[in-house]
Amino acid sequence: MSALREACVALAIDAGAAILAVYAQDFAVEHKDDASPLTQADLASHRIIADGLRALAPDIPVLSEEDADIPWSVRQGWSRHWLVDPLDGTREFVKKNGEFTVNIALVENGRPVLGVVYAPVPGTLLHAAAGEGAWLRTAAGDVAVATRRPAALPLRVAASRSHLDPRTAAALARMGETERIGLGSSLKFCRIAEGLIDVYPRFGPTSEWDTAAAQCVLEEAGGAVLRLDGQPLAYNRKESLLNPDFIALGDLRLPWRDWLAEPAHG
Template structure:
């Protein structure tokens, strides 16, 4: 990554961990839930993590712009000039945070030429840190770090398909008809990408709405572990390549 940022990926992992600490402080006590204009939930943890990440990234890479879910009101006129930028979801899986099931993450991705080239996904409750760049995809947990590699299902093996816990899609039922033998694994947040990356699931089809910041970091983690991340027609899943930040349907396998 030396060609794009001077800071090593370890520094970005540290920023994600700090954001996770800010989230956990709020997670362990009572908190209020607000509703944003798109009817999605917002908590003080989203904002606390956002502030930690923006402060850290601005200090580490002052010349690289930041697009965060909690500060996404940046005009297309400005964004379309960006060749390289940080893409951040400070708390991915706010519904899981509110349910207190632990399945939420901090997502930080570096996008270059509309593609993720660095990704960090941190699950604070699980204390699992996924990170990826051109050197590969890795997971740190229980004090140890290991390289991740996707695993294709063997002939006759039950296909493990990971899907959204809080956003079921009516299109998924039709998609599942192509499989003779499958098991659905419901999981929240960008952990779905990470499960494919570490071989805990085989396929993640997303047949429902997501935004750029929901997927950038997990996309990088899965791709650098050997997964293919693409739209349903096989074309690339791109970032900030148009005015809308809404992703098309996609598939990770």
């Protein structure tokens, strides 16, 4: 696993360099069928990672946001696969606010067992493998990261500073004293893993490639990404590649079920 992880780290850094080459220029923005933006940086990153993973492990299939049209009849036979978001946070990329990431995960039997998340603008890279902890790559070597436990008030919550959907607003109200932190892409999970944020509630659509790599990092740092029924977010378990609603936590002792409970009526 450590050889695979180092290879994924190298691919993420190479993909990040290709992304930054586009980021430094004026670039065209296309739109997919779902109206989400697509740039040449997404495609360049995808090619580097997909080609690299296929050369690294030809027997492991690759599912990437930019090559996701793989029938469920094929996917349901996979016991493991690579799950890639070549550029998570394309909207942030287009805004040029730096809050975008490269994400590479290895999924085995529905669980992310290896994760690499690279933020090219600050040059921050976190990586993890099941049972081996979560690590921040620095010039001096790897530094272990861990979630903030116990969390202290005010709770630091990854949520928009300007606009909240009604369910998130209600959850925040139940949390009590909070500090809202706006942040793009999978960086939200990484900040929880580093002990800088406590909670990220997500109501609304995300795709499996948005979360897998960072979920591995967060779990190995001591946190969790849970569906609202309390089970960990799982992968390639159904035809749709959309995730259910979830909450990411640094400290599993937090009363998150109380925050998400719908008020009784009548």
